[in-house]
Amino acid sequence: MWDKRGKIDADAMHKFVLIIIFFLPLLAHSDDRYTVHFDARLKAATVEACFDGPAPRQLHRNSQAGKFTNWVRVDGQEIEQDSRSARLTLPLLADNACINWQVQLSKALTEKNYRLAQKLDRDLLTSGDLWLWRDGDRRPITVELRIPDGMSISTPWKEQPGPPGAWLFRPDPTPVSWTARIAIGHFKVQRIPIGGMVLRVAVIGDLSDQQRDMLGQWVRESGEAVASVYGHFPRPAPQILIVPIGSQRSVVPWAHVLRGGGVAAEFFVDETRSLDQFSNDWIATHELSHLLLPYVSRRDRWFSEGIATYYQNILRARDGRLSEQQAWQNLHAGFERGRAASRGETLAAATRSGWKSTMRVYWSGAAMMLQADTELRLMSDGRQSLDSALAQLRDCCLISNRSWRARELFSELDRITGTSVFADLYREHVTDDEFPDLSRTFEGLGLVLETKSIKLDPDASWGRIRFYIMNG
Ligand SMILES: [Zn+2]
Numbered sequence: 001m002w003d004k005r006g007k008i009d010a011d012a013m014h015k016f017v018l019i020i021i022f023f024l025p026l027l028a029h030s031d032d033r034y035t036v037h038f039d040a041r042l043k044a045a046t047v048e049a050c051f052d053g054p055a056p057r058q059l060h061r062n063s064q065a066g067k068f069t070n071w072v073r074v075d076g077q078e079i080e081q082d083s084r085s086a087r088l089t090l091p092l093l094a095d096n097a098c099i100n101w102q103v104q105l106s107k108a109l110t111e112k113n114y115r116l117a118q119k120l121d122r123d124l125l126t127s128g129d130l131w132l133w134r135d136g137d138r139r140p141i142t143v144e145l146r147i148p149d150g151m152s153i154s155t156p157w158k159e160q161p162g163p164p165g166a167w168l169f170r171p172d173p174t175p176v177s178w179t180a181r182i183a184i185g186h187f188k189v190q191r192i193p194i195g196g197m198v199l200r201v202a203v204i205g206d207l208s209d210q211q212r213d214m215l216g217q218w219v220r221e222s223g224e225a226v227a228s229v230y231g232h233f234p235r236p237a238p239q240i241l242i243v244p245i246g247s248q249r250s251v252v253p254w255a256h257v258l259r260g261g262g263v264a265a266e267f268f269v270d271e272t273r274s275l276d277q278f279s280n281d282w283i284a285t286h287e288l289s290h291l292l293l294p295y296v297s298r299r300d301r302w303f304s305e306g307i308a309t310y311y312q313n314i315l316r317a318r319d320g321r322l323s324e325q326q327a328w329q330n331l332h333a334g335f336e337r338g339r340a341a342s343r344g345e346t347l348a349a350a351t352r353s354g355w356k357s358t359m360r361v362y363w364s365g366a367a368m369m370l371q372a373d374t375e376l377r378l379m380s381d382g383r384q385s386l387d388s389a390l391a392q393l394r395d396c397c398l399i400s401n402r403s404w405r406a407r408e409l410f411s412e413l414d415r416i417t418g419t420s421v422f423a424d425l426y427r428e429h430v431t432d433d434e435f436p437d438l439s440r441t442f443e444g445l446g447l448v449l450e451t452k453s454i455k456l457d458p459d460a461s462w463g464r465i466r467f468y469i470m471n472g
Contacts, residue, residue, distance in 0.1 A: 031142040031170070036131065038184060040148045042124045043106040044070070045131035048098055055093035056135035060176040061086055064116055065130050070102040088133060103131040120205035120243065123185025128155075128260060129176070138173035138401070145169070147184050154183040154202035156239035156262035171261030174401045178295070180260035181241055190216045194223045195232035201240040207271055214275045215242050222284035225315040226291065228472055230391035234291045234398060239264035244271035252283040257290045265291075279321060286312035292390050293409065294398050300406035302351050302430075306365015309334065310373075310386075317470040324470040325456060328447055331370065332454045338363025339435040346433050360435070367436040368425045370469075372413075374441050375421045377465045384417055387472070392416040406430075445469075 030052050037046045049059075066083035073079065074093065081088055090099065108117040108130060117126045132143065142160065145167040147153055153167050157180070162168030171180070183204050190212070192199040201219050203212045219240055227233040241264065245253070248270035255267040265287045269278075278284075289311040296304040310331075317327035341359035342350075350357040350364075373386035397404070397412055410422035429436050442449070446460020460466060 031140040034143045037146045046102045050098040059088045059133035061133040062129040068108045072101040123204040128180035156264035178260040195227040197233035203242040218278040226288040241266040251281040282312040294400040302365035303406040305362040309366040310369035318472045342435040
């Protein structure tokens with residue numbers, strides 16, 4: 001642009017100006033910005049959403065949110081909303097417009113629906129979409145949360161440096177139907193480092209420091225088990241929420257993985273139990289193993305549940321919580337339950353038919369994972385395994401904000417491993433109305449069925465594979 005004598009070349013300058021004019025709008029493009037104030041007693045959330053450029057025509061929200069909405073305003077003017085709708089239709093707004101609304105959280109609590117909002121002692125747990133309403137096109141957003149002094153917050157979203165007194169987050173652009181849970185209150189978020197990653201653990205409700213430490217220890221142990229699959233935890237900073245619900249018949253009556261704006265696992269626990277009882281429970285290892293895969297369509301739940309069900313046993317043997325014998329015994333007992341629950345329906349159909357087919361679905365998936373793991377180790381003379389295949393799947397496909405079909409992930413796994421192990425398993429089992437036949441795998445691995453238990457044959461032809469499955 002500058003010639004040797006330091007004078008501007010007019011033609012080059014013209015091009016430069018054109019380039020600037022073309023790229024400036026792209027450079028200037030930034031996030032929609034949400035600011036949310038929670039009042040001192042966490043009774044209401046007051047939101048301002050300012051859009052970058054043209055505003056969306058609709059915002060998506062929890063289907064119940066309208067009932068608890070005090071008002072929605074544009075430029076100080078209240079606008080009509082259909083309180084029964086999960087969608088808020090916006091009037092035609094100017095570019096860069098802002099819109100405000102207020103949700104009465106105290107009213108949502110009266111529903112006594114823990115999926116919507118729940119108070120635990122002085123802490124509040126809500127579904128994010130109760131007050132954070134988003135467009136359907138996954139526009140990038142930044143959320144600034146203002147909460148009472150001295151309180152803490154737990155979200156699955158990426159943390160950003162923010163102004164003093166505010167908490168700034170940038171949620172991943174996941175579909176609006178993927179939910180998030182947000183806790184605000186007097187807990188501390190424990191940051192548990194595991195293999196280069198950090199679990200952001202929040203134990204909510206008024207528990208003793210000793211109970212919090214114990215629950216943190218339990219999550220650490222299960223997190224380390226999952227990190228051992230390929231040396232680091234699959235996701236960089238998942239949110240782990242632990243919700244104490246008092247004395248129960250089981251240690252963790254319920255838990256699930258959520259992926260709205262970032263990955264999370266939520267555990268409803270009986271906090272009166274001991275660390276030993278928590279350690280002996282399989283659920284945390286199961287739930288965190290789900291994070292080895294991206295979101296798998298519910299139509300293929302046999303795959304995501306199969307992975308988690310397989311690893312909940314393998315990983316606990318690898319870290320010594322189960323003996324090898326116990327882990328094989330658990331797998332065998334599970335396969336038997338799955339077989340007994342197979343009633344002439346294909347695996348694909350059973351997966352569609354919901355909870356009544358849980359055993360058939362979970363354990364068929366686990367049986368396929370045992371077959372895949374065994375085949376890969378056998379074909380590669382131990383150089384490949386389900387662990388190594390998942391490690392590479394992480395690089396191509398794990399950080400993903402969409403739903404995957406099992407068939408797509410299976411073809412990635414075949415590409416990664418240079419085999420057709422997964423396509424073959426898919427063809428054999430997904431449209432089969434029988435539970436997978438494991439007799440060849442059991443025979444090779446030296447898993448001998450006796451009346452009540454399983455014996456490990458020391459002279460089995462694939463004895464080394466059996467050993468490495470349980471020892472990593
Ligand atoms: Zn599961």
